[in-house]
Amino acid sequence: MRSLKANSSLNLLSSINATTNSIRRGLRQKLSDEPLERFERVKRDIAVVLVVIVALLLFNEGLKLIAGTEVPLAIVEGYSMWPTYDDGDILLVVRAIPSDLKVGDVIIYRKYDGTLVVHRIVDKSFIDGKWFFKTQGDNNLYPDPYLVSEDQVVGRVAGKLVPKVGVVFKAMMPYKYVITCLLIVIAVVLAIRPSDKKERGPVEPFEEEGG
Numbered sequence: 001m002r003s004l005k006a007n008s009s010l011n012l013l014s015s016i017n018a019t020t021n022s023i024r025r026g027l028r029q030k031l032s033d034e035p036l037e038r039f040e041r042v043k044r045d046i047a048v049v050l051v052v053i054v055a056l057l058l059f060n061e062g063l064k065l066i067a068g069t070e071v072p073l074a075i076v077e078g079y080s081m082w083p084t085y086d087d088g089d090i091l092l093v094v095r096a097i098p099s100d101l102k103v104g105d106v107i108i109y110r111k112y113d114g115t116l117v118v119h120r121i122v123d124k125s126f127i128d129g130k131w132f133f134k135t136q137g138d139n140n141l142y143p144d145p146y147l148v149s150e151d152q153v154v155g156r157v158a159g160k161l162v163p164k165v166g167v168v169f170k171a172m173m174p175y176k177y178v179i180t181c182l183l184i185v186i187a188v189v190l191a192i193r194p195s196d197k198k199e200r201g202p203v204e205p206f207e208e209e210g211g
Contacts, residue, residue: 091158118157
């Protein structure tokens with residue numbers, strides 16, 4: 001009877017020991033795999049984000065040909081056009097034919113110091129063979145104190161493309177070509193870098209004790 005109880009105890013201990021070793025091996029395998037799997041996921045996600053950012057930066061260049069204007073996307077700065085357009089709104093701009101522009105159209109024009117302005121046409125006149133426009137911000141009490149020549153008109157605002165997020169792009173624009181090159185390099189490196197997980201051999205098992 002005592003021998004039977006002893007054998008039962010030994011079998012129970014052996015079973016517990018085997019289960020413990022199996023759990024330890026499983027945990028070790030899981031802990032070994034998780035960092036690499038997490039790295040692979042992060043690497044893949046970063047590559048996708050970088051590709052999207054590069055595409056957005058290059059999008060502006062491609063739109064120049066399609067929209068027929070040097071500034072196909074414009075970012076609103078300030079509140080002179082509020083509530084129609086708010087600070088940071090990204091506007092879609094298309095080619096403007098001076099004779100086709102009418103009172104009520106919102107245009108983008110370049111001041112003589114190079115600054116771009118988004119204002120609405122409130123009056124137009126034809127002087128010495130050229131069109132001139134009187135403009136005003138929707139939130140301004142008075143029209144601009146000068147006439148805008150057709151030569152200064154960059155394009156007509158077709159509408160709001162994306163609200164508010166232009167604040168981020170305003171900070172990036174002065175460095176857009178440098179950022180584009182860096183992002184392309186990083187994306188390529190992440191894409192061609194070999195996976196450590198594929199080169200890693202099998203995990204060595206623990207020695208079972210008391211087996």
